[in-house]
Amino acid sequence: MRWIWLLLGSYYFYMAAEPSLVLLLLLSTVVDYFCGLGMWEAGQQLKKLYLATSISVNIGILFVFKYLGFFTASFQGVLGFFGLPESDPDSAYQFEQILLPVGISFYTFQTLGYSIEVYRGNIKPERHFGTFALYVAFFPQLVAGPIERANRLLPQLKKRIHLDLGNIRKGLIFMAWGFFLKIVVADRLGLYVDEAYSDPELYHGLPLVLSAIFFGFQIYYDFSAYTAIAIGAARTMGYDLMQNFNRPFFATSAMQFWNRWHISLTRWMLDYLYRPLKVTLKMSRLLAVFLVFFVIGLWHGANWTFVVWGMLNGLLLILEVATNGFRKKIIAKLGLSKKVVGVLGWIIVMGYLVISLIFFRSPSIEAAWYYLEHMFTITNLHVNILNNYFELFLSFLLILGVQAVHYTKGNHRIDELVVHKSTPLRWTIYITYILIIVFFALNRQQTFIYFQF
Known part of the structure; x- marks a missing residue:
């Protein structure tokens, strides 16, 4: 039952910053868990589709919450440079109001690495959802790394550990x-x-x-x-x-x-x-x-x-x-x-x-x-x-x-x-x-x- 306690603690730790943003962590976890299982049992074309789904969702989350305002402002700057009309800042949505989720660059890269390794056939997908969720959200390195590899951390989360x-x-x-x-x-x-x-x-x-x-x-x-x-x-x-x-x-x-x-x-x-x-x-x-x-x-x-x-x-x-x-x-x-x-x-x-x-x-x-x-x-x-x-x-x-x-x-x-x-x-x-x-x-x-x- 150790994984339950660690997973609850990890999610509580992350929610201490902004409770609602834990949904993004959960979304990345769910998508990559099922994409990993799908890739292991699918043919080559379907494997590529599962990998593309994993990459699209994770990079998409990262883009919207971290880079959308930046690229929007940069695009408007280019329009202004060439004398083209820019959007009205009073009527346009202010993307800088989007709250940057703590550690989003770290956990999206960690779970993306898992999907790529499964696609390449270097590791088997983790079938225990709780263990995989803990791999993504393990609280010591969740918000600022190190960005762990699945073949290093997942086996550790599954082994029996004694007081040392x-x-x-x-x-x-x-x-x-x-x-x-x-x-x-x-x-x-x-x-x-x-x-x-x-x-x-x-x-x-x-x-x-x-x-x-x-x-x-x-x-x-x-x-x-x-x-x-x-x-x-x-x-x-x-x-x-x-x-x-x-x-x-x-x-x-x-x-x-x-x-x-x-x-x-x-x-x-x-x-x-x-x-x-x-x-x-x-x-x-x-x-x-x-x-x-x-x-x-x-x-x-x-x-x-x-x-x-x-x-x-x-x-x-x-x-x-x-x-x-x-x-x-x-x-x-x-x-x-x-x-x-x-x-x-x-x-x-x-x-x-x-x-x-x-x-x-x-x-x-x-x-x-x-x-x-x-x-x-x-x-x-x-x-x-x-x-x-x-x-x-x-x-x-x-x-x-x-x-x-x-x-x-x-x-x-x-x-x-x-x-x-x-x-x-x-x-x-x-x-x-x-x-x-x-x-x-x-x-x-x-x-x-x-x-x-």
């Missing part, structure tokens, strides 16, 4: 680490970032450079914090969710970064978009990469800023692949060591990433350009825009501390800092850790950044 104190300890450590990353580190960096982005003209120069760097770390710690909490919560109950990060800020190439950042999304795009474009449609590798990053950008939000951010990252990856041979010749001619090449690669990738994230953070393309223009207008060395040197010093210290932990233990072995210690030392660490959170946490009620996606 080791799993509980490890899960609680991961959750505590996630809370620390969010309310002590990410939200603290957010104070500086929000202040700088509030008026780029007022804080031109070095404060904008520092804010751009801080936002890179803020979004990383904010998102990886949720992932750590999700993995920890699932682990306490005996379930193993996939890791979503693998020390991405130590990447020395664009390819390496995207193999380490938001791993569940990039692998989803690789398996269900890139390979079909390249293999089935015979599209060139570079064009397929560009289209994938266009979709990655749009997946993040209904705004051209996200699209530009995605395409900028796609462009860097394309340039990296296209110039690989040329760069190897230059490196050999200059006689650069592997370590030097790695450091130079890290500087280029991180610098490029920080600049691209300005579009991610800005409310509009115009605001992003405005930020960039003023960022490179340096008139003095003043950076303390919060007028609090302790907070600024603490921010740098926390970044260095977290990066040191990730460098030594990665994102997936945080528990090793604690579990192998003696009992007195372990409890000293626990108590110290709790006191750090109590004294240094920010009470901002700041939601996770990826909740909006």
